[in-house]
Amino acid sequence: MPRDWSIPLTDAEIEEMKSKFRAMPTYKPGGHIYSKDFVKFCEAIGYPRTQKQLMAYKDLLDKTYGGIYTMDLFVEAAKRIHSSSEVARFRAEQYDLDGNGYISAEEFVELMEFMTIHDPSLPKTNFEQFVKQADTDKDGKVSIDECAKWIEANTNA
Numbered sequence: 001m002p003r004d005w006s007i008p009l010t011d012a013e014i015e016e017m018k019s020k021f022r023a024m025p026t027y028k029p030g031g032h033i034y035s036k037d038f039v040k041f042c043e044a045i046g047y048p049r050t051q052k053q054l055m056a057y058k059d060l061l062d063k064t065y066g067g068i069y070t071m072d073l074f075v076e077a078a079k080r081i082h083s084s085s086e087v088a089r090f091r092a093e094q095y096d097l098d099g100n101g102y103i104s105a106e107e108f109v110e111l112m113e114f115m116t117i118h119d120p121s122l123p124k125t126n127f128e129q130f131v132k133q134a135d136t137d138k139d140g141k142v143s144i145d146e147c148a149k150w151i152e153a154n155t156n157a
């Protein structure tokens with residue numbers, strides 16, 4: 001029976017996945033694999049995503065993390081995967097590419113591109129509309145927190 005991913009992963013499950021991570025061909029003792037092994041790894045742990053979605057994640061790794069998928073990043077994602085609000089927050093944090101705590105127009109373009117691949121039913125939104133919808137404290141900027149809430153409200157990620 002396929003795993004129900006809305007149930008949090010147990011420590012034992014995460015340990016088992018870590019051993020699969022270590023078994024990947026590009027695994028380096030520092031605790032990372034290269035993005036070319038990413039799809040293979042997701043298949044090894046039975047993560048239920050289409051090839052197209054997995055390729056979008058790989059692309060994100062190439063853009064944001066220099067093509068490196070660390071064990072820490074994997075464990076962080078694995079601990080949040082059961083909760084759509086946690087996944088949304090993780091995504092918002094990942095797309096704050098310059099790490100200033102806000103989502104810029106450029107960062108939004110990247111985020112939107114990723115989300116459209118992930119969920120093709122997503123309506124096309126431009127940055128102006130995004131700010132209007134997401135900026136709940138009306139300071140003219142979209143914070144990580146506001147972005148996370150917007151992602152959660154607008155997708156079934």
Ligand SMILES: [Ca+2]
Binds near residue numbers: 097099107
């Ligand atoms: Ca930013």
Ligand SMILES: [Ca+2]
Binds near residue numbers: 136138141143
């Ligand atoms: Ca705001």
